[in-house]
Amino acid sequence: MVHPSTFELGPHTLKIPRTLHKINRNRLVERLRSDNNIPERSIIVLQGGKTLNNYDTDTEPVFRQESYFHWTFGVGEPDYYGAIDLTTGRSYLFAPKLPDSYSIWMGKLYTLNDHLNRYNVDAVYYTEQICQVLSGLKPQVLLTLKGLNTDSNLETFEAQFDGIDKFKINNSLLHPHMAELRVFKTPQELDVIRYTNKISSDAHVEVMKSIRPGMTEYQLESIFLHHCYFNGGARHVSYTCICASGTNGGVLHYGHAAAPNSKTVHDGDMCSFDMGCEYYRYSSDITCSFPANGIFTPDQRIIYEAVLKANRTVMNAVKPGVSWRDMHLLAEKTQLEQMLKHGLLQGDIDEMMKARLGYIFMPHGLGHLLGIDVHDVGGYLFQCPPRSTEPGLRQLRTARILEKDMVLTIEPGIYFVDALLEQARNDPELSKFIVWPVIDRFRSFGGVRIEDDVVITADGCELLTKVPRTVDEIEAIMAEGRKREIEFPQKTLLANYK
């Protein structure tokens, strides 16, 4: 049960003080007060996530709070509004008035005073009172949230309520400030992200120990989900699980409904499993790559160790002041050098870099900001370096200069994607670097991605992800797993059903 002023899910899960959000609100108030463009008597008004139905039905997905509202208020239920008065610093919540029948169908009917204690704000009213309460505060302007998410190209969810047209509204001033604040994680937020990383890391290890050729990919997804929820109280994942085996490793966002992790995992397949749990709306984002049968072939080792070298080289180089764009190029260069060394490529590395050959084998960005959203906001705010137009660099979700308390993924990868290899073959400026008879050996390889989550510290980074990473570590963990007896799939299932 929810204890006043902390959140937890069962006695074995992380307890989160609700002061996490009070700290965020204070940071926001302080920042806005120091901006001369913000009118003095402003009130921030945010709308929380709404109850959503599946089309016309009375079923609903399990509610997940809208990210900006969660950052600010930490409310776990739908249909709230929140406000912060910049003059006084006081924070307000507006809760939906629920019918008496709620207690029969849905659970405890909290009073306004209960909510006050649960959410650590200064006052709680019903949503129907929002106009009256805000009017009473006599604001010069209401600041609502409108701005572009540069990963989705969608706009934020802007507050709307009956009567809002009676107020003066500004919807452009707030977004850059909130997005910028979300880029830098507080110690309280870092604790949650450490926890999601710990839970997800353990779940990846469980998958590596449980995998057997003959399983279907989604059975590994199921093991991951179960481990995260059963052991960590993580009911959601930060993104759809990508359980790519064999050639599917070359499909970067495999696993969605049209490609639903439904291939049988074969002996000899390389696996690239990208999965991360969410707890209290904070994300994790981890990819482990390993051979399905637990033993790397020489070719698998070449590619895996090239990617690992890129991952570790970047990890050793990141610190405040470093450009993320440079890190992307460093990862590319490290991988190309290894591919050259092992005879997959030929020619001069600097020329390869200039020709953007790296994009052919790593068609995504090196990594991205991580927080409440898995692709967290703030990548391309107006004061930041702009998005590149060059292949590979264009895919980066941010080109910022690194600063302390940013959380990022480091996720280099090498993939063998038919469409991209054809593109390279048809381009003499790229084709000349590629040793085609060798590359052809990797046509059904799929890909390798090694993805870790880090937080930038004063002089480097802290690695949050704790999974076996070297070839030896992986082979040892998987050998340990193979000693277990695992019954899969329940062989008798369909027999019973018939």
Place this chain on the structure above:
Amino acid sequence: MVHPSTFELGPHTLKIPRTLHKINRNRLVERLRSDNNIPERSIIVLQGGKTLNNYDTDTEPVFRQESYFHWTFGVGEPDYYGAIDLTTGRSYLFAPKLPDSYSIWMGKLYTLNDHLNRYNVDAVYYTEQICQVLSGLKPQVLLTLKGLNTDSNLETFEAQFDGIDKFKINNSLLHPHMAELRVFKTPQELDVIRYTNKISSDAHVEVMKSIRPGMTEYQLESIFLHHCYFNGGARHVSYTCICASGTNGGVLHYGHAAAPNSKTVHDGDMCSFDMGCEYYRYSSDITCSFPANGIFTPDQRIIYEAVLKANRTVMNAVKPGVSWRDMHLLAEKTQLEQMLKHGLLQGDIDEMMKARLGYIFMPHGLGHLLGIDVHDVGGYLFQCPPRSTEPGLRQLRTARILEKDMVLTIEPGIYFVDALLEQARNDPELSKFIVWPVIDRFRSFGGVRIEDDVVITADGCELLTKVPRTVDEIEAIMAEGRKREIEFPQKTLLANYK
């Protein structure tokens, strides 16, 4: 992988012929042709579910097709349209044109011809061609789907596309026919519902075997979900899992984000777990009630056996021609008789029924139609008996006369809900029947619900749910489970994390 013309998720899961939808389309054409109000040269146009993002982010929930579109076409991906020409009976799909980069990020780029084979329709075009293709068919009118869902009070998702205003539209004729057809399941649909019931039944047994006092409720949810996905390929549940222990048993729709199955299960608790998996968008809906420690107390046995008697009495009484309203009253009466016999109530049963005392202990309807939606459509169409205004009967999701091939849940229950008991205490017409000192013994009992899925046959029903139901069966299964060693929660988890 998807095999042309069948759907399956891994070699151990149910293979579903895509002809399931062709049969549904043929039923629909036949029915509409026999309705004189339908213009002769009509074309049905449906819009499938759209890609949905979580607010401004680039994450999406795993796609689940809109129910009417799934019934008609069985398409598993977003952003399609479908049409059926009533004159010729020909069926059309309109698929989104995906960018070349789809093959790098999302997976195989199917051709229109691939889709034709996958979905067994007569022609496939791109969505951008919909106006041109439909114009070419020279329809008198386009029939779109608009109608009320009587469980949610929401309207169906009506087709919209650029240029639709150039056609004559009728949006009222189609809905009653489609909703009525969905009430009656074909043999192909029944096979899928038998499968979801088998998977969910086995998963409930797994939960009963695994439960230990000290666990958190959601850990049992996690076991259920894992069993359904790992063994049955069921990635979704039909509704949010309700894992109610102790007093939570009196909260009918417990388990949502604001009451997230987060109580510790205590020795002595009665559990009422209402969970059902979804496969290929078809539902199951099963509730098992049992003591957390595996042994019924005398009081638990009284309530459990009263509910089971109601469940089995109804199950023996249902057949074509019987009124569902009468079945609700039969269940109520059976439960009240048992409560009278065991000294919880006093007085005359018929008078209790007249006073609607049954509602106090069973504030929900006896059961509902089940199909693609867990509360399936067609409960209160215009030709059906209307919704009652009386307590308990008002909550019924249908009052129809039963017919062959309807699938329904039978889910009587007895609950001890403070708010309802207070209502009864304050009403002399109800209070007089209640033996308060005895009822007070049950104040923290929670509730018992026993929910099975059945299909109405020519002379009775077929029981689809296969779980232990008698007290002896449940105690035997749970005793078997207690022999297992179960490590929960991973005791070292938080220690590792710190």
